[in-house]
Amino acid sequence: MVPSASSLIFGPKSSSFRPVPVRSLNGQTNVTSSNSMAAPVTVAAPKWAQKTITLPPQRRGCHLITSKILKEIGQDLSEFKCGLAHLFLQHTSASLTINENYDADVQDDTETFLNRIVPEGSSAPWKHTLEGPDDMPAHIKSSMFGCALTIPITDGKLNMGTWQGVWLCEHRDYATARKVVVTLNGI
Template sequence: MINNSWYCEKITLCPYSRGFHLITDEITSALPQIKHVEVGLLHLMLQHTSASLTINENADPSVRRDLESFFNHTVKESSPYFTHTYEGPDDMPAHIKSSLLGCQLTIPVQRGKLALGTWQGITLGEHRDHAGPRTIIATLQGQ
């Protein structure tokens, strides 16, 4: 990349089971252009309303299990006040979890690498029991 270039890629993730999953390697593998960016930004937009993106612990898998436990405890399935239940008891809770965590991330890029902290990774929150592939639009800007 030379002088303030832009690049956009549609990344399709294979279906994941319900829970929180590290996807940093999948993102960087799909964007070899990052290696040529001295300084820039990577914006990730997950095109779904029942999953989420977050940056969190990348070393200890118990953190991801605890995140899943916390959100399942906080946003209970089959709550009697939910009316949006057309796709099952995990449907509305998945939308709430997605709204709480969000579906977008912006990460600095420095010297050809994502400028994540030592113990940070990009995490997909899959909030459905039987989700399909998930699509992320990745926009890389830098020089």
Template structure:
């Protein structure tokens, strides 16, 4: 009886071990059973009832699509380039709104439906920026602030071209030499109170040149948008 009992016990142990070895995912004796996580309803909709659940995406409003033009869709129109250099007349030292001057010198912008425009002042003692175009006090205060940031009586090393030259270089670096502006329906995509500024940092800077580079898509119907009124 004892040998028979021993064989029966050994057979049961071997059988249990064999099942565990053949099925490595089987839980060991006494181990807690871990169940797979059940789908959690999202916004009251169960994934198993609505198919593959996708996270809602943000809605993006297309500005260029608010007033669609006739003809081929935007994706089918070629991307075109335009580059030109305009020369501005001499300005007094200070900050000046030149938005109307840029539009008058750039009638080609009326042909573009959507795009980007880069404005680059080709000098080291002048700069470009975007700021308020309504109050006449803003250009004056802006120029006064720049004078306080880069005063003429500071101990500069570069003084060969006059006391206003090195401060002009500092102001040019602070304000920047270029602007990147969006184009929408034949005009710059600026806000109502935004204007393009030329900042003249020299007492007698002379005429200034600005290189304008446009990349964009023209109207599909070949027409032009009405000229901008300033």
């Protein structure tokens, strides 16, 4: 009988290595190796947390939202020693990215760049104009940066570089509130 993929742990590739079943004991995971005389190793069972954060409407442009996100998830985040934070924006005319967290000129320059490479107005070639002249360009800009981020968690904190921050890039002239689903997974 072959164990299911969800019950295996894989390690370095070698001729003597074989995946072995994982048995749960008292909320802990017991990992054993059939090719070793070593005692079983106990590791913490993974945990999950999820929260939907509503951000107030922002003017068009790039906005640093790291502190708003941390304010909402800080309590849950502090319970993770190691893991991943996944941020998902539930909209198609805004985006998320990680970039400069110090000089606001970077946010302004990024907005200038986006507006130059994605044309708007009556001379733009877009067919989709039902929701206004800024809507189709907003969809394109959203696809360029994307609507999801994955950030490592280390010792209860988002493990980003010194000058990195999470941005909400608002691509509409008259924005609405934006929702970000934050999912935390780890130990």
